[in-house]
Amino acid sequence: MAIALRTPLCHRLGIEVPIFNAGIGSGAGPELAAAVSNAGGFGVIGASGLEPDEISRRIAHVRTLTDRPFGLNFIIGEESDEDSEFIRAEIRAAIGEKVAAVVVFWGDPGAYVEEAHANGVAILIQVGSVEEAEAAAAAGVDAAGANPQASCEPGTAMASPCAGAPHAARGQLRAHRRGPRRRAGAA
16 A cells, blocks of 8 residues: 655645756656645656746746646855846746746755745745855745755865766856857867
8 A cells, every 4th residue: 555645845836746857957847746746746857047037938838748746946045136037027027927936055045935925836945054044034935955065165075976066057047047058079
């Protein structure tokens, strides 16, 4: 006999099991998010670096594939005012489409909680330490997921595959905003 695993977060998001796909970049597109949602989990689209219009298009695409809840993932660790404005526009697009949740990573979620909750959207965050989870809870997020890579910072003495990961991810985010690059020999 199978054991049911329903958590308060399952009830909050309207899902059957507390299983999420990682919203990592272009690999986490509408098809994957819809498949996970259709299987009873929570599908997540990787949306960092996407223009708001593209975010709306991807949300619409998921909605043609499922009527189940899903969300979008954003890296929110900005380094400039321009980054901050762009990230706010991305997240506003997702909130405006009333997805079930916005999942954030590397940053302070506080700026997004009030608007999300006013629109019925949950805010989830990936954290790398108890301290980050406590800060996120104080900011009003609906749930925090543990991800040890979330706390890695460039220049630490940590001998880990994640050393320097936030810096690399931000560089990829900026490159994505500039548009696709052609590979050598590509037509």
